[in-house]
Amino acid sequence: MLLEALYFFxxxxxxxxxxxxxYYLYIVAIKSLLVISVVALFTGMILALQTGxxxxxxxxxxxxxxxxxxxxxxxxxxxxxxxxITASVGSAIAAQIGTMTVSEEVNALEIMGINVKRYLVMPRxxxxxxxxxxxxxxxxxxxxxxxxxxxxTQLNVEFTSYFQNALNFTDLKxxxxxxxxxxxxxxxxxxxxxxxxxxxxxxxSGVGLVxxxxxxxxxxxxxxxGYIITRxxxx
Amino acid sequence: MIKFNNIYKTLNSxxxxxxxxxxxxxxxxxxxxxxxxxxxxxxxxxxxRLISPDSGSxxxxxxxxxxxxxxxxxxxxxKIGVLFQNSALIQWLSVYxxxxxxxxxxxxxxxxxxxxxxxxxxxxxxxxxxxxxxPSELSGGMQKRVGLxxxxxxxxxxxLYDEPTSGLDPVTSRKIDxxxxxxxxxxxxxxVIITHDLISALSISSKIMMLHEGKIIEFSNPDNFxxxxxxxxxxxxxxxxxx
Numbered sequence: 001m002l003l004e005a006l007y008f009f010x011x012x013x014x015x016x017x018x019x020x021x022x023y024y025l026y027i028v029a030i031k032s033l034l035v036i037s038v039v040a041l042f043t044g045m046i047l048a049l050q051t052g053x054x055x056x057x058x059x060x061x062x063x064x065x066x067x068x069x070x071x072x073x074x075x076x077x078x079x080x081x082x083x084x085i086t087a088s089v090g091s092a093i094a095a096q097i098g099t100m101t102v103s104e105e106v107n108a109l110e111i112m113g114i115n116v117k118r119y120l121v122m123p124r125x126x127x128x129x130x131x132x133x134x135x136x137x138x139x140x141x142x143x144x145x146x147x148x149x150x151x152x153t154q155l156n157v158e159f160t161s162y163f164q165n166a167l168n169f170t171d172l173k174x175x176x177x178x179x180x181x182x183x184x185x186x187x188x189x190x191x192x193x194x195x196x197x198x199x200x201x202x203x204x205s206g207v208g209l210v211x212x213x214x215x216x217x218x219x220x221x222x223x224x225x226g227y228i229i230t231r232x233x234x235x
Numbered sequence: 236m237i238k239f240n241n242i243y244k245t246l247n248s249x250x251x252x253x254x255x256x257x258x259x260x261x262x263x264x265x266x267x268x269x270x271x272x273x274x275x276x277x278x279x280x281x282x283x284r285l286i287s288p289d290s291g292s293x294x295x296x297x298x299x300x301x302x303x304x305x306x307x308x309x310x311x312x313x314k315i316g317v318l319f320q321n322s323a324l325i326q327w328l329s330v331y332x333x334x335x336x337x338x339x340x341x342x343x344x345x346x347x348x349x350x351x352x353x354x355x356x357x358x359x360x361x362x363x364x365x366x367x368x369x370p371s372e373l374s375g376g377m378q379k380r381v382g383l384x385x386x387x388x389x390x391x392x393x394x395l396y397d398e399p400t401s402g403l404d405p406v407t408s409r410k411i412d413x414x415x416x417x418x419x420x421x422x423x424x425x426x427v428i429i430t431h432d433l434i435s436a437l438s439i440s441s442k443i444m445m446l447h448e449g450k451i452i453e454f455s456n457p458d459n460f461x462x463x464x465x466x467x468x469x470x471x472x473x474x475x476x477x478x
Contacts, residue, residue, distance in 0.1 A: 016340055100325075108323035111283050112337040112389070113313035119340060 002191045008115075008122040017123060024127035029135065032088045036081065040139040043080055044068055044146030052155040061155045065162040066169030068147035073174045074234075077140040079226055081132065082185035086218040090193040093124050094214035097197025098207035106198065125190030132186030133179040140178065177233045184229070185222050192218045236261050237282060237393065237425065242291035244277060244449075251277045252288070253449040261296075261392075264419055264426040266436035268471065269446035275429045276320075278446065279395050282427065283315055284308050295393070313341060316386030316424075320398040322378040324370040324385070331357070331366040334385045341389065356384045360414065376407035383414060387422065394418070396428040400435050408435060415439050433475035437461070445471065 012021045051067040097120060100106050109116050144166060151157035196214035200206045237259040244252040251274045259265050267275050280286040281293055284300050293301045300311055324333050331353055338349045357363040360380040370378055379399060386394060399415065400408035412435050419426055419439075430436050436443050436457070443460040445453040445468055453460060453468045461472050 103321060104319050104323040105325055107285055108317065108319055109325075110285070110309075111312050111315065111317045112341070112385075113309045114337065114340045115309065 002125070002187065004117040005121045005125045005191070005194075008118040009126055011118060012122065012126045017118065020119070020123040021126055024123045025131060028085065028089050028127045028131040032085060032135070033138075035088060036084055036135060036139055037142055039080055039084055040077075040142035041146040043076055043139075044072060044143030044148075045150045047071060047076070047143070048147035048150040049154060052151060052157070056155060061151070061157055062161050063165060064147060064151050064155065064157060065165030065167075069144055069166035069170045070174065072143040072147075073140050073170055073178045075178075075226070075230070077143060078132075078136045078178050078181040078185060079222065080143075081136045081139045081182060082189065082222040082226075083219065085128065085132065085135070085186075086189050086193075086215055086222070089128065090189040090218050091211050091215050093190070093193040094197045094211045095207055097194055098200030098210045101198055101200045102203055102206055121190075121194045124194060125187065128186040128190040129183055130186070132182040132189075136179060136182035140175075173233070177229065181226055181229050184225060188221045188225065189218050192221065236294070236296055237427065238294040239278075239281070240292045240294070242278075242281060242288045242293065244274075244281070244286065244289050246277070251449055252281075255291075255446075255449070255451060257444065257451060257454060259425060259427065261425050262423055263442060264428070264440045266428045266430055266440035266443045267446060268430060268433065268436055268443060270471070271431075273446040274449045275446055276397060279317075279397055279427065279429050282393075282395055283312055283317060313337075313389055314392050316389070316391035316394040318379065318382045318386045318394070318396045318399055320401055322370070322382035324378060324381055326370050329367050329369055330362060330373070330381050333370070333381060334388055337385065337389050352388065356388055360384045374407075375402050376410065379403070379411055380414065383411075383418070387418065390422070391424065393425045393427070396426065396430075398429055398431065400430065400432050408432065409438075411435075412438055433472065 011017050047068045048064050052061050052064040055061045055063055055067075097106070106116055106120075109119060148159055148162045151162045152159055193214045196210040196217070200210045239255050239257050242252050242255040255274075255278065267278060269275050277286060281288060282295070284303070288301055292299050295311060295315070298311070300308060303311065325336065328336065334353045334356060335349050338344055338352060344352070354363060357366055360383060362377060362380055362384070365373065365377065370381070373381065396415065399411050403411065415426070415428070416439055418424065428436065428439060440457065442454065442456055444451055445460070447467050452465050453463050455463070460468065463469065463472075
Protein backbone atom coordinates (compact mmCIF):
# COMPACT_ATOMS: atom_id res chain seq x y z
CA MET A 1 0.00 0.00 0.00
CA LEU A 2 2.84 2.39 0.90
CA LEU A 3 4.59 1.70 -2.41
CA GLU A 4 1.40 2.33 -4.38
CA ALA A 5 0.82 5.55 -2.44
CA LEU A 6 4.41 6.65 -3.08
CA TYR A 7 3.92 5.93 -6.79
CA PHE A 8 0.82 8.13 -6.81
CA PHE A 9 2.67 11.02 -5.07
CA UNK A 10 3.32 12.38 -8.56
CA UNK A 11 -0.44 12.97 -8.91
CA UNK A 12 -0.70 14.85 -5.60
CA UNK A 13 -1.34 18.16 -7.33
CA UNK A 14 -3.09 16.79 -10.43
CA UNK A 15 -6.57 18.07 -11.29
CA UNK A 16 -8.20 14.96 -9.78
CA UNK A 17 -6.31 14.96 -6.48
CA UNK A 18 -5.20 18.50 -5.70
CA UNK A 19 -8.37 19.38 -3.75
CA UNK A 20 -7.97 16.42 -1.40
CA UNK A 21 -4.21 16.95 -1.09
CA UNK A 22 -4.64 20.60 -0.08
CA TYR A 23 -7.44 19.64 2.30
CA TYR A 24 -5.22 17.16 4.13
CA LEU A 25 -2.24 19.50 4.11
CA TYR A 26 -4.55 21.98 5.83
CA ILE A 27 -5.88 19.37 8.31
CA VAL A 28 -2.41 18.15 9.29
CA ALA A 29 -0.76 21.56 9.39
CA ILE A 30 -3.40 23.89 10.79
CA LYS A 31 -5.84 21.77 12.77
CA SER A 32 -3.13 20.29 15.00
CA LEU A 33 -1.24 23.54 15.52
CA LEU A 34 -2.80 24.59 18.82
CA VAL A 35 -2.17 21.33 20.64
CA ILE A 36 1.33 21.09 19.15
CA SER A 37 2.11 24.63 20.29
CA VAL A 38 1.07 23.91 23.87
CA VAL A 39 2.90 20.57 24.04
CA ALA A 40 6.06 21.99 22.41
CA LEU A 41 6.20 25.00 24.71
CA PHE A 42 5.74 22.92 27.86
CA THR A 43 8.15 20.21 26.69
CA GLY A 44 10.86 22.86 26.35
CA MET A 45 9.93 24.42 29.69
CA ILE A 46 10.00 21.07 31.53
CA LEU A 47 13.31 20.09 29.93
CA ALA A 48 14.86 23.43 30.88
CA LEU A 49 13.55 23.28 34.42
CA GLN A 50 14.65 19.68 35.09
CA THR A 51 18.13 20.03 33.60
CA GLY A 52 18.52 23.58 34.88
CA UNK A 53 17.81 22.62 38.50
CA UNK A 54 20.46 19.88 38.33
CA UNK A 55 23.00 22.13 36.59
CA UNK A 56 22.29 24.93 39.07
CA UNK A 57 23.72 22.72 41.86
CA UNK A 58 27.07 22.95 40.07
CA UNK A 59 26.62 26.57 38.97
CA UNK A 60 26.35 25.45 35.34
CA UNK A 61 22.78 26.55 34.60
CA UNK A 62 24.08 28.55 31.62
CA UNK A 63 24.38 25.22 29.81
CA UNK A 64 20.61 24.60 29.68
CA UNK A 65 20.48 26.14 26.18
CA UNK A 66 22.54 23.27 24.80
CA UNK A 67 20.71 20.60 26.82
CA UNK A 68 17.31 21.77 25.62
CA UNK A 69 18.34 22.43 22.01
CA UNK A 70 20.17 19.13 21.49
CA UNK A 71 17.48 16.94 23.08
CA UNK A 72 14.64 18.78 21.33
CA UNK A 73 16.18 18.94 17.86
CA UNK A 74 17.54 15.39 17.86
CA UNK A 75 14.80 13.51 19.73
CA UNK A 76 11.99 15.25 21.53
CA UNK A 77 10.82 17.45 18.64
CA UNK A 78 10.14 14.70 16.09
CA UNK A 79 9.05 12.26 18.82
CA UNK A 80 6.49 14.58 20.45
CA UNK A 81 5.21 15.77 17.07
CA UNK A 82 4.85 12.15 15.93
CA UNK A 83 2.86 11.22 19.01
CA UNK A 84 0.55 14.22 18.74
CA ILE A 85 -0.07 13.75 15.02
CA THR A 86 -0.72 10.04 15.58
CA ALA A 87 -3.26 10.80 18.29
CA SER A 88 -4.98 13.64 16.46
CA VAL A 89 -4.65 12.92 12.73
CA GLY A 90 -3.68 9.23 12.50
CA SER A 91 -6.57 8.11 14.69
CA ALA A 92 -8.99 10.27 12.67
CA ILE A 93 -7.74 8.76 9.40
CA ALA A 94 -8.08 5.19 10.71
CA ALA A 95 -11.58 5.91 12.01
CA GLN A 96 -12.67 7.64 8.80
CA ILE A 97 -11.39 4.94 6.43
CA GLY A 98 -12.63 2.27 8.85
CA THR A 99 -16.12 3.73 8.78
CA MET A 100 -16.00 3.92 4.99
CA THR A 101 -14.91 0.27 4.86
CA VAL A 102 -17.65 -1.10 7.10
CA SER A 103 -20.35 1.01 5.43
CA GLU A 104 -19.30 -0.25 1.96
CA GLU A 105 -18.19 3.21 0.78
CA VAL A 106 -14.78 1.77 -0.12
CA ASN A 107 -16.50 -1.01 -2.11
CA ALA A 108 -18.60 1.64 -3.84
CA LEU A 109 -15.46 3.55 -4.85
CA GLU A 110 -13.84 0.38 -6.21
CA ILE A 111 -16.93 -0.47 -8.21
CA MET A 112 -17.00 3.02 -9.67
CA GLY A 113 -13.55 2.16 -11.03
CA ILE A 114 -11.86 4.65 -8.68
CA ASN A 115 -8.42 3.65 -7.43
CA VAL A 116 -8.83 3.89 -3.64
CA LYS A 117 -5.06 4.00 -3.11
CA ARG A 118 -4.87 7.12 -5.23
CA TYR A 119 -8.12 8.70 -4.05
CA LEU A 120 -8.03 7.92 -0.32
CA VAL A 121 -4.52 6.87 0.69
CA MET A 122 -2.18 9.06 -1.35
CA PRO A 123 -3.46 12.52 -0.23
CA ARG A 124 -3.32 11.49 3.44
CA UNK A 125 0.16 9.94 3.37
CA UNK A 126 1.46 12.75 1.14
CA UNK A 127 0.17 15.45 3.51
CA UNK A 128 1.58 13.72 6.59
CA UNK A 129 4.97 13.10 4.98
CA UNK A 130 5.34 16.63 3.61
CA UNK A 131 4.04 18.49 6.63
CA UNK A 132 5.69 16.50 9.44
CA UNK A 133 9.19 18.05 9.00
CA UNK A 134 7.68 21.55 8.98
CA UNK A 135 5.60 20.94 12.11
CA UNK A 136 8.63 19.38 13.77
CA UNK A 137 10.69 22.46 12.98
CA UNK A 138 7.91 24.57 14.50
CA UNK A 139 7.88 22.27 17.57
CA UNK A 140 11.67 22.59 17.91
CA UNK A 141 11.53 26.38 17.79
CA UNK A 142 8.69 26.64 20.33
CA UNK A 143 10.28 24.12 22.70
CA UNK A 144 13.60 26.01 22.60
CA UNK A 145 11.73 29.26 23.23
CA UNK A 146 9.91 27.64 26.15
CA UNK A 147 13.28 26.57 27.56
CA UNK A 148 14.60 30.11 27.17
CA UNK A 149 11.59 31.49 29.01
CA UNK A 150 12.11 29.15 31.98
CA UNK A 151 15.87 29.82 31.92
CA UNK A 152 15.31 33.57 32.07
CA THR A 153 12.50 33.62 34.64
CA GLN A 154 13.45 30.71 36.93
CA LEU A 155 17.19 30.20 36.56
CA ASN A 156 18.51 33.67 35.77
CA VAL A 157 19.95 32.63 32.41
CA GLU A 158 20.09 35.56 29.96
CA PHE A 159 18.48 35.02 26.55
CA THR A 160 21.72 35.78 24.70
CA SER A 161 23.65 33.30 26.84
CA TYR A 162 20.93 30.65 26.39
CA PHE A 163 20.78 30.96 22.60
CA GLN A 164 24.56 31.27 22.21
CA ASN A 165 25.01 28.11 24.22
CA ALA A 166 22.30 26.34 22.20
CA LEU A 167 24.00 27.31 18.90
CA ASN A 168 27.45 26.23 20.12
CA PHE A 169 26.36 22.69 20.93
CA THR A 170 24.09 21.93 17.96
CA ASP A 171 25.00 21.53 14.32
CA LEU A 172 23.15 21.14 11.06
CA LYS A 173 23.42 17.36 11.23
CA UNK A 174 21.20 17.38 14.34
CA UNK A 175 18.58 19.34 12.47
CA UNK A 176 18.74 17.16 9.34
CA UNK A 177 18.49 13.93 11.34
CA UNK A 178 15.56 15.30 13.34
CA UNK A 179 13.73 16.35 10.21
CA UNK A 180 14.49 13.02 8.52
CA UNK A 181 12.91 11.29 11.51
CA UNK A 182 9.86 13.52 11.20
CA UNK A 183 9.49 12.68 7.50
CA UNK A 184 9.71 8.93 8.21
CA UNK A 185 7.28 9.25 11.12
CA UNK A 186 4.83 10.95 8.73
CA UNK A 187 5.09 8.00 6.36
CA UNK A 188 4.59 5.57 9.25
CA UNK A 189 1.54 7.35 10.69
CA UNK A 190 -0.14 7.65 7.25
CA UNK A 191 0.55 4.08 6.19
CA UNK A 192 -0.41 2.44 9.48
CA UNK A 193 -3.58 4.52 9.85
CA UNK A 194 -4.79 3.87 6.29
CA UNK A 195 -3.92 0.16 6.44
CA UNK A 196 -5.74 -0.29 9.73
CA UNK A 197 -8.74 1.64 8.39
CA UNK A 198 -9.07 -0.73 5.42
CA UNK A 199 -8.91 -3.76 7.72
CA UNK A 200 -11.99 -2.68 9.72
CA UNK A 201 -14.95 -5.06 9.94
CA UNK A 202 -17.96 -5.72 12.17
CA UNK A 203 -19.39 -2.21 12.34
CA UNK A 204 -18.70 0.48 14.94
CA SER A 205 -16.80 -1.80 17.34
CA GLY A 206 -14.51 -2.81 14.48
CA VAL A 207 -13.82 0.85 13.70
CA GLY A 208 -12.93 1.49 17.35
CA LEU A 209 -10.63 -1.51 17.35
CA VAL A 210 -8.67 -0.47 14.23
CA UNK A 211 -8.40 3.13 15.48
CA UNK A 212 -6.86 1.93 18.75
CA UNK A 213 -4.59 -0.45 16.86
CA UNK A 214 -3.45 2.32 14.48
CA UNK A 215 -2.44 4.54 17.41
CA UNK A 216 -0.60 1.78 19.28
CA UNK A 217 1.29 0.47 16.23
CA UNK A 218 2.25 4.00 15.15
CA UNK A 219 3.51 4.83 18.67
CA UNK A 220 5.62 1.66 18.81
CA UNK A 221 7.04 2.15 15.32
CA UNK A 222 7.90 5.78 16.08
CA UNK A 223 9.84 4.67 19.15
CA UNK A 224 11.63 1.79 17.42
CA UNK A 225 12.42 3.58 14.14
CA GLY A 226 13.45 6.70 16.10
CA TYR A 227 15.96 4.62 18.05
CA ILE A 228 17.29 2.95 14.88
CA ILE A 229 17.83 6.31 13.14
CA THR A 230 19.61 7.75 16.19
CA ARG A 231 21.84 4.69 16.34
CA UNK A 232 22.59 4.90 12.60
CA UNK A 233 23.63 8.56 12.74
CA UNK A 234 25.22 8.94 16.16
CA UNK A 235 26.91 5.65 17.04
CA MET B 236 -24.62 -10.87 -20.30
CA ILE B 237 -23.74 -12.36 -16.91
CA LYS B 238 -22.80 -16.03 -16.69
CA PHE B 239 -21.99 -18.05 -13.55
CA ASN B 240 -20.38 -21.42 -14.19
CA ASN B 241 -20.47 -23.79 -11.22
CA ILE B 242 -19.52 -21.22 -8.55
CA TYR B 243 -18.52 -22.42 -5.12
CA LYS B 244 -17.69 -20.09 -2.25
CA THR B 245 -16.93 -20.69 1.41
CA LEU B 246 -16.70 -17.83 3.92
CA ASN B 247 -15.66 -18.34 7.57
CA SER B 248 -15.85 -22.13 7.14
CA UNK B 249 -19.44 -21.85 5.91
CA UNK B 250 -20.44 -22.95 2.41
CA UNK B 251 -22.22 -19.90 0.97
CA UNK B 252 -22.53 -20.86 -2.70
CA UNK B 253 -22.64 -24.50 -3.81
CA UNK B 254 -22.39 -24.90 -7.56
CA UNK B 255 -24.34 -21.88 -8.76
CA UNK B 256 -25.00 -21.82 -12.52
CA UNK B 257 -27.03 -19.24 -14.40
CA UNK B 258 -27.09 -17.06 -17.47
CA UNK B 259 -28.57 -13.57 -17.54
CA UNK B 260 -28.93 -12.22 -21.07
CA UNK B 261 -28.37 -8.59 -22.03
CA UNK B 262 -31.38 -6.43 -21.25
CA UNK B 263 -32.98 -8.88 -18.82
CA UNK B 264 -34.18 -7.76 -15.41
CA UNK B 265 -33.59 -10.48 -12.84
CA UNK B 266 -34.58 -10.47 -9.19
CA UNK B 267 -32.66 -12.72 -6.83
CA UNK B 268 -34.67 -13.56 -3.74
CA UNK B 269 -34.05 -15.78 -0.76
CA UNK B 270 -33.98 -15.94 2.99
CA UNK B 271 -31.25 -14.18 4.96
CA UNK B 272 -27.92 -15.98 4.53
CA UNK B 273 -29.00 -17.68 1.30
CA UNK B 274 -26.04 -16.21 -0.60
CA UNK B 275 -27.76 -13.36 -2.47
CA UNK B 276 -25.34 -10.56 -1.59
CA UNK B 277 -22.34 -12.87 -2.04
CA UNK B 278 -23.65 -13.67 -5.54
CA UNK B 279 -23.90 -9.95 -6.31
CA UNK B 280 -20.40 -9.25 -4.97
CA UNK B 281 -19.02 -11.96 -7.27
CA UNK B 282 -20.47 -10.09 -10.26
CA UNK B 283 -18.16 -7.13 -9.59
CA ARG B 284 -15.40 -9.30 -8.13
CA LEU B 285 -15.54 -7.78 -4.70
CA ILE B 286 -15.35 -11.48 -3.82
CA SER B 287 -13.59 -14.13 -5.91
CA PRO B 288 -15.00 -17.67 -6.21
CA ASP B 289 -13.22 -20.68 -4.69
CA SER B 290 -13.95 -22.52 -7.92
CA GLY B 291 -15.90 -21.97 -11.12
CA SER B 292 -15.84 -19.03 -13.52
CA UNK B 293 -17.79 -15.82 -14.03
CA UNK B 294 -18.25 -14.10 -17.37
CA UNK B 295 -19.46 -10.57 -17.97
CA UNK B 296 -20.24 -9.78 -21.61
CA UNK B 297 -18.23 -12.83 -22.71
CA UNK B 298 -15.09 -12.01 -20.68
CA UNK B 299 -14.01 -13.97 -17.64
CA UNK B 300 -13.67 -11.62 -14.67
CA UNK B 301 -12.54 -14.11 -12.01
CA UNK B 302 -8.96 -14.14 -13.34
CA UNK B 303 -8.75 -10.55 -14.65
CA UNK B 304 -5.91 -8.19 -13.68
CA UNK B 305 -6.59 -5.28 -11.28
CA UNK B 306 -6.47 -2.73 -14.10
CA UNK B 307 -8.81 -4.76 -16.32
CA UNK B 308 -11.31 -5.33 -13.54
CA UNK B 309 -11.28 -1.59 -12.82
CA UNK B 310 -12.22 -0.92 -16.44
CA UNK B 311 -14.85 -3.64 -16.38
CA UNK B 312 -16.38 -2.26 -13.20
CA UNK B 313 -16.76 1.16 -14.78
CA LYS B 314 -19.39 -0.45 -17.07
CA ILE B 315 -21.31 -1.76 -14.07
CA GLY B 316 -23.35 0.34 -11.67
CA VAL B 317 -24.20 -0.82 -8.15
CA LEU B 318 -26.82 0.54 -5.78
CA PHE B 319 -25.77 -0.60 -2.32
CA GLN B 320 -28.15 -1.58 0.46
CA ASN B 321 -27.17 1.46 2.56
CA SER B 322 -26.51 3.58 -0.58
CA ALA B 323 -22.79 3.83 0.42
CA LEU B 324 -22.61 7.56 -0.30
CA ILE B 325 -19.39 9.32 0.65
CA GLN B 326 -20.44 11.14 3.81
CA TRP B 327 -18.17 14.19 3.49
CA LEU B 328 -19.27 14.93 -0.07
CA SER B 329 -22.47 16.74 -1.00
CA VAL B 330 -25.14 15.09 -3.15
CA TYR B 331 -23.74 16.85 -6.23
CA UNK B 332 -20.14 15.88 -5.46
CA UNK B 333 -21.10 12.26 -4.78
CA UNK B 334 -22.68 11.95 -8.21
CA UNK B 335 -19.87 13.88 -9.91
CA UNK B 336 -17.16 11.75 -8.27
CA UNK B 337 -16.90 8.98 -10.92
CA UNK B 338 -16.81 11.60 -13.69
CA UNK B 339 -14.10 13.62 -11.93
CA UNK B 340 -11.96 10.60 -11.10
CA UNK B 341 -12.42 8.54 -14.26
CA UNK B 342 -12.88 11.00 -17.10
CA UNK B 343 -11.28 14.18 -18.41
CA UNK B 344 -14.55 16.07 -18.63
CA UNK B 345 -14.53 19.77 -17.77
CA UNK B 346 -16.42 21.09 -14.75
CA UNK B 347 -19.06 22.58 -17.08
CA UNK B 348 -19.62 19.23 -18.78
CA UNK B 349 -19.79 17.48 -15.41
CA UNK B 350 -22.30 20.06 -14.17
CA UNK B 351 -24.54 19.45 -17.20
CA UNK B 352 -24.49 15.66 -16.79
CA UNK B 353 -24.94 15.67 -13.01
CA UNK B 354 -27.71 18.28 -13.12
CA UNK B 355 -29.62 16.24 -15.69
CA UNK B 356 -29.31 13.08 -13.58
CA UNK B 357 -30.32 14.97 -10.42
CA UNK B 358 -33.46 16.25 -12.14
CA UNK B 359 -34.14 12.69 -13.31
CA UNK B 360 -34.23 11.44 -9.71
CA UNK B 361 -36.03 14.62 -8.64
CA UNK B 362 -33.25 15.82 -6.32
CA UNK B 363 -31.84 18.87 -8.09
CA UNK B 364 -32.99 21.14 -5.27
CA UNK B 365 -31.08 18.99 -2.76
CA UNK B 366 -27.79 19.01 -4.63
CA UNK B 367 -25.91 20.90 -1.92
CA UNK B 368 -27.14 18.73 0.95
CA UNK B 369 -24.98 16.06 2.59
CA PRO B 370 -26.00 12.39 2.84
CA SER B 371 -26.65 12.63 6.60
CA GLU B 372 -29.29 15.30 5.89
CA LEU B 373 -31.26 13.06 3.51
CA SER B 374 -34.02 10.52 4.18
CA GLY B 375 -33.43 6.85 3.36
CA GLY B 376 -35.44 7.12 0.12
CA MET B 377 -33.54 10.22 -0.98
CA GLN B 378 -30.21 8.48 -0.27
CA LYS B 379 -31.32 5.56 -2.47
CA ARG B 380 -32.17 7.99 -5.29
CA VAL B 381 -28.77 9.68 -4.99
CA GLY B 382 -27.17 6.22 -5.00
CA LEU B 383 -29.14 5.36 -8.13
CA UNK B 384 -28.08 8.59 -9.84
CA UNK B 385 -24.44 7.88 -8.98
CA UNK B 386 -24.67 4.24 -10.08
CA UNK B 387 -25.90 5.29 -13.52
CA UNK B 388 -23.83 8.45 -14.07
CA UNK B 389 -21.23 6.65 -16.20
CA UNK B 390 -23.93 5.06 -18.40
CA UNK B 391 -23.28 1.47 -17.32
CA UNK B 392 -24.51 -1.53 -19.31
CA UNK B 393 -25.28 -3.54 -16.20
CA UNK B 394 -26.79 -2.35 -12.96
CA LEU B 395 -26.90 -4.31 -9.72
CA TYR B 396 -29.25 -3.41 -6.88
CA ASP B 397 -28.57 -4.73 -3.37
CA GLU B 398 -31.85 -4.57 -1.44
CA PRO B 399 -33.01 -1.30 -3.06
CA THR B 400 -36.14 -1.08 -0.91
CA SER B 401 -34.82 -2.35 2.42
CA GLY B 402 -35.49 -0.02 5.34
CA LEU B 403 -38.00 2.01 3.34
CA ASP B 404 -41.73 2.39 3.96
CA PRO B 405 -44.08 0.76 1.38
CA VAL B 406 -44.88 4.05 -0.37
CA THR B 407 -41.22 4.98 -0.80
CA SER B 408 -40.43 1.39 -1.80
CA ARG B 409 -42.92 1.54 -4.68
CA LYS B 410 -41.46 4.92 -5.67
CA ILE B 411 -38.02 3.31 -5.92
CA ASP B 412 -39.57 0.41 -7.89
CA UNK B 413 -41.05 2.86 -10.40
CA UNK B 414 -37.70 4.62 -10.72
CA UNK B 415 -35.98 1.29 -11.44
CA UNK B 416 -38.61 0.39 -14.08
CA UNK B 417 -38.23 3.85 -15.66
CA UNK B 418 -34.45 3.43 -15.69
CA UNK B 419 -34.65 -0.01 -17.29
CA UNK B 420 -37.07 1.22 -19.96
CA UNK B 421 -35.00 4.28 -20.82
CA UNK B 422 -31.48 2.86 -20.66
CA UNK B 423 -32.18 -0.78 -21.63
CA UNK B 424 -29.84 -2.08 -18.94
CA UNK B 425 -29.18 -5.59 -17.76
CA UNK B 426 -30.38 -5.45 -14.18
CA VAL B 427 -29.95 -7.73 -11.19
CA ILE B 428 -31.97 -6.93 -8.09
CA ILE B 429 -31.25 -8.59 -4.77
CA THR B 430 -34.35 -8.31 -2.62
CA HIS B 431 -36.47 -9.77 0.16
CA ASP B 432 -39.43 -7.83 -1.16
CA LEU B 433 -41.47 -10.14 -3.39
CA ILE B 434 -43.90 -7.35 -4.35
CA SER B 435 -40.96 -5.41 -5.68
CA ALA B 436 -39.48 -8.47 -7.44
CA LEU B 437 -42.79 -9.30 -9.13
CA SER B 438 -43.36 -5.77 -10.36
CA ILE B 439 -39.83 -5.03 -11.65
CA SER B 440 -38.32 -8.24 -12.97
CA SER B 441 -38.74 -10.41 -16.02
CA LYS B 442 -37.43 -13.46 -14.15
CA ILE B 443 -37.04 -14.35 -10.48
CA MET B 444 -34.27 -16.55 -9.09
CA MET B 445 -34.52 -17.99 -5.62
CA LEU B 446 -31.39 -19.03 -3.73
CA HIS B 447 -31.59 -21.38 -0.80
CA GLU B 448 -28.57 -22.68 1.12
CA GLY B 449 -26.25 -21.61 -1.67
CA LYS B 450 -28.18 -23.27 -4.50
CA ILE B 451 -30.68 -22.03 -7.05
CA ILE B 452 -34.00 -23.72 -6.30
CA GLU B 453 -36.17 -21.75 -8.74
CA PHE B 454 -35.45 -19.54 -11.75
CA SER B 455 -38.52 -18.61 -13.75
CA ASN B 456 -40.77 -15.76 -14.84
CA PRO B 457 -42.91 -14.11 -12.11
CA ASP B 458 -46.09 -16.05 -13.00
CA ASN B 459 -44.38 -19.42 -12.81
CA PHE B 460 -42.40 -18.39 -9.73
CA UNK B 461 -45.51 -17.81 -7.60
CA UNK B 462 -46.94 -21.14 -8.85
CA UNK B 463 -43.75 -23.08 -8.06
CA UNK B 464 -44.19 -26.43 -6.33
CA UNK B 465 -40.93 -26.15 -4.42
CA UNK B 466 -41.85 -26.05 -0.71
CA UNK B 467 -39.28 -23.36 0.17
CA UNK B 468 -40.51 -21.13 -2.68
CA UNK B 469 -44.13 -21.71 -1.63
CA UNK B 470 -43.28 -20.83 1.95
CA UNK B 471 -41.48 -17.67 0.81
CA UNK B 472 -44.39 -16.61 -1.45
CA UNK B 473 -46.99 -17.35 1.21
CA UNK B 474 -45.09 -15.45 3.89
CA UNK B 475 -45.02 -12.36 1.67
CA UNK B 476 -48.74 -12.64 0.84
CA UNK B 477 -49.58 -12.90 4.52
CA UNK B 478 -47.92 -9.55 5.03
